[in-house]
Amino acid sequence: MSAYLFFPPADDAQDEIWRYSCAAWGEKQAEKYIKGLHDHLQLLSEKKKFWRYLPAKLVIPPDLKLKAYFSKYEHHYLFFRELSDGTIGIMAILHEKSDMPVRLCEDLRRMGDKGD
Numbered sequence: 001m002s003a004y005l006f007f008p009p010a011d012d013a014q015d016e017i018w019r020y021s022c023a024a025w026g027e028k029q030a031e032k033y034i035k036g037l038h039d040h041l042q043l044l045s046e047k048k049k050f051w052r053y054l055p056a057k058l059v060i061p062p063d064l065k066l067k068a069y070f071s072k073y074e075h076h077y078l079f080f081r082e083l084s085d086g087t088i089g090i091m092a093i094l095h096e097k098s099d100m101p102v103r104l105c106e107d108l109r110r111m112g113d114k115g116d
Contacts, residue, residue, distance in 0.1 A: 004045045004080070004088045009107035013093035017076070033074070037093075040073040044080070045088050054079065072096070079104060 006014065014034065021030035044050055054068040068091065070079045077100065079092040092107035094100050 004041045004090055005083075006090045007092075007111040009110045010078075010090040010093050013107075017093065037073050037076070037078075040071070041078065041088075041090065044071055044078070079107075 014037070017037070018030050018034055021033050050071055051069040052071060054070050066081050068079055068081050070077055072078070075096050077094050077096065078090060079094070080088045080090045083089050091111055092104050094103050094107075
């Protein structure tokens with residue numbers, strides 16, 4: 001079974017999604033959204049055909065040497081990389097209405113080049 005893990009910025013985003021969803025739509029809807037998010041991540045960890053390559057020159061700071069991918073789940077974009085053991089590391093989870101280039105750069109800077 002393939003797996004995925006969260007880098008701190010993505011883990012924080014997941015917590016914020018939960019809090020926001022609970023406040024806006026209740027705990028049942030928050031649970032449904034987070035479970036769906038994890039189901040989507042499991043699918044990504046098992047099937048590379050759903051990965052979309054993220055051109056590094058667009059948003060990845062030049063001093064961070066990493067190959068990144070993304071996928072969309074409902075209203076969020078998931079940014080991740082493949083780790084040496086085949087696990088995917090979720091680097092950022094950003095809402096579709098956020099300033100993605102800026103926010104992604106901030107999250108990548110927070111995580112640095114850790115995790116592999």
